[in-house]
Every structure is written in C-alpha cells, then in structure tokens.
Amino acid sequence: MRVGFIGTGSMGSILIEAFIRSGALNPEHIVATNRTLAKAELLAEKYPGMQVARSSKEVTVGADLLFLCVKPSEYKAVIDEIQDHALPGQIVISITSPVLIRHLEELLPSKIAKIIPSITNFVLSGATLCIYGDRLTPEDKELLDNLFSHVSAPIRVSEQYTRISSDLSSCGPAFLAYFVQKFVEAAVDTTGISEEEATQLASEMTLGTGKLLTTGGFSPAQLQKRVAVPGGITAEGLRLMEKELCGVFYDLIRTTHSKYEEDLEKVEARFFGTKVD
Structure with missing residues (x-):
C-alpha cells in the first residue's frame, strides 16, 4: 500500500x-x-x-x-x-x-x-x-x-459535530495543559514548591486521571464523588471551581464555534466563490 x-x-x-x-x-x-x-x-x-x-x-x-x-x-x-x-x-x-x-x-x-x-x-x-x-x-x-x-x-x-468533537479531542490537550500550567504557577507562587516538582506531580496526576476515566471505568462525576469527601478539602475546592469556572466552558465553546464558522465561510468562498448559507 x-x-x-x-x-x-x-x-x-x-x-x-x-x-x-x-x-x-x-x-x-x-x-x-x-x-x-x-x-x-x-x-x-x-x-x-x-x-x-x-x-x-x-x-x-x-x-x-x-x-x-x-x-x-x-x-x-x-x-x-x-x-x-x-x-x-x-x-x-x-x-x-x-x-x-x-x-x-x-x-x-x-x-x-x-x-x-x-x-x-x-x-x-x-x-x-x-x-x-x-x-x-x-x-x-x-x-x-x-x-x-x-x-x-x-x-x-457525524460531520455536524466536527467542531465540538474537535474541541474535546484535538483542542482539549491544549486546554487541559493550560489548566495544568496555571495550577502549577499558582502552586509555585503561593507555596514556594519548585516548578519542576509541581509540574511532575501535576503531570503524573493528569496521566493517572486519564487512565481512571478510560480503563478505570470512572465517569467524571463518579471520580469527583470518589475523591471529594463531604465537607473536606477537595469538596471545598470543587465548590470554588463550580462557582468561578462553570461559565468559562460555555464561553470557550461559543468562541471555538464562532471561529469555526468564520473559517468555514472563508473555505466556501475560496472553493466556490460563495458564502455558506
């Protein structure tokens, strides 16, 4: 071949x-x-x-x-x-x-x-x-x-879900890496832990979490429930993230879809000299 x-x-x-x-x-x-x-x-x-x-x-x-x-x-x-x-x-x-x-x-x-x-x-x-x-x-x-x-x-x-599927699978590694980067930066600035050590810990955590969500059989919701003891430290952190970050993901999807529609219109114009309907 x-x-x-x-x-x-x-x-x-x-x-x-x-x-x-x-x-x-x-x-x-x-x-x-x-x-x-x-x-x-x-x-x-x-x-x-x-x-x-x-x-x-x-x-x-x-x-x-x-x-x-x-x-x-x-x-x-x-x-x-x-x-x-x-x-x-x-x-x-x-x-x-x-x-x-x-x-x-x-x-x-x-x-x-x-x-x-x-x-x-x-x-x-x-x-x-x-x-x-x-x-x-x-x-x-x-x-x-x-x-x-x-x-x-x-x-x-389905082709109609190309954009959102790409957000999750292809853009997702960059988005997740950004989260890890900011988590590490905050840890270093706040506590004095070395960047090398914090990056290693966060990276190994990311790898292990991926395995739990695939071969481990956990759903995201199940994994949070398993880790977060009611009234504990993880639960308090999740409460903050729910309050501060939830809207960001909706904005993120709106942003990627808007850029996709813009790119699609440009492709249509280049191929056929017309705009998408």
Missing part, C-alpha cells in the same frame, strides 16, 4: 511518525511532500525508506491513501494541482475540520474521508475523529479504522 502525505507540518509529521513508530506503516509505504521541501526531507532522513516528492501531483499519482495535511487557506491550491490526477479508487483523507466532505466530493472523483487527529496520537493515544463520505465502502472504513487503531482510538462521529 502506498500512502501519500501532502503537508508535513505539525500534524502531518505527527501522523507519519506515529504510523511508523506504531508499526502501522513502514517508511517504504510513505511518500510525502511539503511546501518547504526541507521539512519532508528531514523526516525522510530520520526514517530511511520514506520517499520525498517534489510536488502534490507526484504524491497523488499511485497513492492508495492520500492525506491532505495543509491549512484551510491552502486547500484550493492543492486541489487544483491534484484534481486531474486523483482517481475514483483512491481514498483522500482531509484532517482539517472547516473543509467539508461535500467540498472535496464536488471537486475530486475519489472516495473522501475526514479524519481529525490529535497531538496525543504522537504517543499512540487519544482519539481520532472519523467522518466517512458516502463513496467509501464498508471495507474502506474498516481499513481506515484499523490503520488509526494503531495510534489512537478511532471514533466515528
């Missing part, structure tokens, strides 16, 4: 490395290109056998799976370059949420999937959001599920 990557920036390179390190793909399976070719060449040096192409067209020709790992603003230029070389039997995979499946199906003859990865896939963990177009067969879907199961938990979602 030949797997092509157009774009080896942050997310493209994470996917390539995760697939190779997990054993899902051998370097010889992969051909990649990037606008700054040196980035793709560095990956090829790290993983001998991986091929570097000089153009998106070159990656597309002969690829069984084709990953589009570029910014929304770059999609139309890439589509224009590969449009005459994409084939009905190929599976084209977009990893960008504002680019809709219908956008790509209108311009390419290929089978279209939208799969949103997460930085957590770098450590072969976390989720990938799988949204499959109507042209994919059950066998195609199983192929993609199996591929991504090596680096994540593939979760099929």
